[in-house]
Amino acid sequence: MTDPVTGFTQPVRLEYDYTPGFGRSRFLRALEQGRIQGERCPVCHKVYVGGGSGACARDGVPCDELVELPDRGVVTTFCVVNLPFAGQTIEIPYVSAAVLLDGADIPLLSLMQEVAADEVRMGMRVEAVWAPEDERKPSMDTIRYFRPTGEPDAPIDDVLRRMRDA
């Protein structure tokens, strides 16, 4: 009499073709060209960037007005990640920051580098570091990371107040 089976491993492999969609594709193609392209909502006039659908989540309408955004902005919040996880490609600890680009109304999630983790601050002014031109692809990591510009911090209360003005 053998031991009862109490568990087994059932491998599941499913392959999916991912479609970024029209809005995200538009954004990614601009990134490939070294440009950050935002989209303005025709109803609330907020500028979205890096989102999934080229639409305004508040009003449920497509954002067709394209807005060129600079690749600099302010850290609105961040955390220091110290936890290894499956699929991780970056060395820990690393800083994952929400960066509000100048002129945008929604922050972009990005990696912070060239700064010690414990020196990152809310309100820190940062700029993008891009992949070299011949390595640029329609992908978020064409912006390798953001680093401090060295400028004085932005007044974070004002920045956040404006950002939270729905």
Add this chain to the structure above:
Amino acid sequence: MRDVAVVSFAQSPSVRRNRTQNEVEILMPVVSEAVERSGVPKERIGFTCSGSCDYLAGQPFAFVWGLEAIGAWPPIRESHVEADGAWALYEAWVLLQEGEIDAALVYGFGKSSPGSLRDVLAVQLDPYYYAPLWPDAVSLAALQARACLDAGKFTENDMAEVASRSRRDAMNNSNAQVAKDVPAETLLNEPYLASPLRKDDCAPISDGAAAVVLACDDLAREVSERPAWIRAIDHRVEPHALGVRDLTVSASTRIAAGKTGALNDKLDLVELLAPFSSQELILRDALGLTNGARINPSGGALAANPMMAAGLIRIGEAATRISNGEADRALAHATSGPCLQQNLVAVLEGE
């Protein structure tokens, strides 16, 4: 029970593979259209419920994208079922019975094209005894069809007739994906895909979305000349294990139909969610359809099968034909799970 009606319906044209748009982009115009055409002001929509499936998309929280498409601000009363939008409609119908809100928005969406649908559906099975064998959805339906043929319930010819009629009717449906006029005899010459099912006995793989606006009592009468009243709606489930139930009959459809009073009804048309021709025959039998009701004038799932929206589309198609006067009394059906495990029946009526 409170009178609830379908006052508008919108769907996207079903396509095999939408390479340009993601789920939100497909859904957004459909919801906009349904809400606009309903005549119900956005502020009066008191509840929103949707149906979608993470495994279909290959990503968790697929339903969250739907929320980005509908302008949910200020915050809305909203819920979601991990199932076809037909069940989201059921949830909305239950809530509307309470009498505190007068209108609801229901939508269902999904792209079946990203993954291999047959294999994705294998993950829907008992993970201990079935899924490890990877019985794909077509093979399971074929087992069911084989059981029916062996029991003398219908013939392959009957199945081919269903396939032929569906695709022919689909030629009048601009949202259908597979529409053609091919006689049953020709279809019978095609090779088997999974015996006894041929490719034409199977629904196509579709990307799409659909939305419905429900309204009650006076509001429905205000916004629609001829609301499609949901006279009754019910859904039932059967055991999951295929060996435990008689696959040649759809017991849960029969129960649900009984609960809605549809069994002895004079129906003008019936929209059945039958992704396989054999399943239409099983469902017709379960519903006791003998009085000449038109079956699937839209072409049904064999013409277009955007998973998670296809059931809602049956309700929408039936409702549209009532509202435009083509029919007075219709039955709409949705199914979920392997071999018709779970079934929903709604009876709709015009005044």
Add this chain to the structure above:
Amino acid sequence: MGKLPTAVVGIGQTKHDDKRTDVSIAGLVREAALRALEDAQMSFADIDAVVVGKAPDMFEGVMMPELYLADALGATGKPLLRVHTAGSVGGSTAIVAAHHVQSGVFERVLTVAFEKQSESNAMWALAPKIPFQPTLVAGAGGYFAPHIREYIRRSGAPDHIGVRVAVKDRLAALKNPYAHLHIPDISEQMVYESPMLWDPIRFLETCPSSDGACAMVLTSEKYARDDSAWIHGTAVRSEPLGMAGRDEVNPRAGVDCAADVYAQAGITEPRAQIDLMEIYVPFSWYEPMWLENLGFAPPGEGWKLTDDGTTALEGSLPVNPSGGVMSSNPIGASGMLRFAEAALQVRGMAGEHQIDGARRALGHAYGGGSQFFAMWIVGSEKP
């Protein structure tokens, strides 16, 4: 017609643990369901409809598992519905079940919420690799930590608040035999010394990943019993994730949801009229944040209620006497556990973690990027 009075007549839950290798998925849900039925003095045959809830199916690797579970939950021949609203699902499932009775459509409904996260890989299931994007957000903590940082900045709360909540909830869990985490020597020192995972969240300020299930039997007035809890209000609210202008620290959906449920239950002064609350706190700092969001403290001051012991088991407004999500987190079930624990309290059946004189309690759940909220208020008297 209005909502019909609806009672909670049976409550059951499993022993929550990191790996329930002793039961299959069906076994797990039945453990909770059978306990709820036993409590209700009913059997599966008495149930008219079943409403199941759970979070993403990738947690177990079974798509639409309610289909597989139909047999196990005695749902054959009955309506079976599966709700999925991310982390708030346990709560919204209870609410959908409640509507089944409040609407008069059914009289006796079994509702079950579960997660058997050990079957798959929870961190992967929450955020699998998507093309064109680097995987930056390392698990749920990576998402919420930045918002906690903003709360701390906004409120000026002292650093120890998160630690205090972590200890409070684990101490409470010691009195809850079902809780996953039983850390008998839990102390502030232990929490401080645990690894910092997503600064400012430490390991011991984080919820566990659990297998577990919760079930309740809800009935119409006709089937209620003397020891039933009564539903005084239910509410849900959702807001979009990627909307410009959101306040993720104090989301409007949470504020509106609370206002709705308070109005239904006739609550005008939450602090005075609610005896205790079971709220969804997966990272310790969410206790003060939700206290503010729910109107128990003005903005920026929620942390004071934690600090001065108000929210402890012995305090004047106990928060999470069960040990909360911080002590057990089977994600799909966690929301229902909050609702169920609130009901247990007003029935006087919370055992060792019973709060004396509990008459009205708030159950709360949230999910997604702080965008889905579900709440209910239960009382010992019929409304």
